Amino acid sequence: MKVTEMNPEKARWHCLHVLRGKEFDVENALAAANVEVFVPREKIFSIRRGKKIEAEIPRLSSYLLVRVVGSAEAFLALRHQKHVVDIVGCDAYYHVVSDNDVAVFRALSDGFQAPRMATDKTIGQGTLADIVFGPFAGFRCVVTAVKWSREARASVRIEVGQEGHGKPFDIESMPLAFLKRL
Secondary structure, three states: OHHHHHOOOOEEEEEEEEOOOOHHHHHHHHHHOOOEEEOOEEEEEEEEOOEEEEEEEEOOOOEEEEEEEOOHHHHHHHHOOOOEEEEOEEOOEEOEEOHHHHHHHHHHHOOOOOOOOOOOOOOOOOOEEEEOOOOOOOOEEEEEEEEOOOOOEEEEEEOOOHHHOOOOEEEEEEEHHHEEEO
16 A cells, blocks of 8 residues: 555556455455455345344455556465465466446446446347446457346356467456446
8 A cells, every 4th residue: 555655657457356245255355454455335125024124245346456556476375365366367468457448337336327338139149249338448259158137148268368378267246237248
């Protein structure tokens, strides 16, 4: 946090891939270590034993955002954090999430309604698409499954790195409106 505060112009948001269900544990551990961290959340409601229960879940399961000044030491410390699988990107570079995308997710977490976005209904399993919105904007992906509901969502596989030499990442619940068919 001190390095980020001293060099705010060099600090960038990066995306951590963490074990599923451990997003809030990693968030708490990093916050305790004075790292600026953000887990986009959404509220869900369920009925249990006749009672309405409200809970918060991560909007992007298995991923969270951290703001750091990029350095070998900072990235090494993040990768060695308990429950962290990797940093999204490859060894040559780590993916930078824009401040605008983080601001949108902060607004959504604060209860603002998501803007209505057009969804391409021709996207299906096996479709090659560009991610045009959200923290993974700029990546190309392959759709592995589509779930049609009030907010259509897709499971996607992202190949990171040039010529697909990076480590692939799977995202289980990407809003279909974030994708543009190629």
